[in-house]
Amino acid sequence: MAFSSNSATGAPMADINVTPLVDVMLVLLIIFMVTAPILSYPIDIDLPQRSVTPPPDTTPPEPIKLRIDASGQVFWNESPTPMSALRNMMESEVERDPNNQPTLEIDTNDDADYGVLAKVLATARNANMQKIGFVKK
Template sequence: MAFSAAGNSGPLAQINVTPLVDVMLVLLIIFIVTAPMVSMPIPVNLPQRTTTVVPPTDPPPPIELRVDASNQLSWNGQAMPVAGLQARLHEQAQAHAGNLPELRINTDPGSEYEVTARILAAASNAHLDRIAFVQ
């Protein structure tokens, strides 16, 4: 709102349109720049309908890993060294390539974190992504 000068005591009812024109010009430039991008087609590969039915496969049994207070690792109740875990997880991933088993890790509160970190690193290297921590 503008104010009058020299004698008029009331305010003038004039709107300053300069900011409005600036905003409109910026919007016009944005639309001019983006209009060619919108009109170009984007290739999308959509899934196609198939008539073959793939029978569902049963998930493989989960792998139960237990770390006790003395940092000893057991695979489904059988003791094994931590050093051999990577190879055994890799074998399981190869055997169940399409349907990876779930890895269930049960650790004793007195065990060291380093053993759990090695288990998680071995599972990550074997591309096992279904990991559960159980009690």
């Protein structure tokens, strides 16, 4: 018999068979129970601590404008500077106030040699300059 019938009225039953639905839901529940502990590993983060005293109000120093032209000449605040003197100048700027360093703004010509820029960046890193930016025209 394809349909079961209601014994009192003789009409077919219109109830939904929920057994397959329960089976699928149990399988999904088991899958989520197995994968949930994998997703709950603790992540160590260092949150900032509340301080009683506010940090001192320091104004940032004037940025250093470093320009490299097409011929590879380096200009420190619009004055020509040899590459050999560049590290000493950067170190003296860092030594003034290591916690409040000026920003080194590097502007390069499109035709400048990349090797000169790489030397300038290596010199800035070796002088412990922390704020380095590039100027886009």
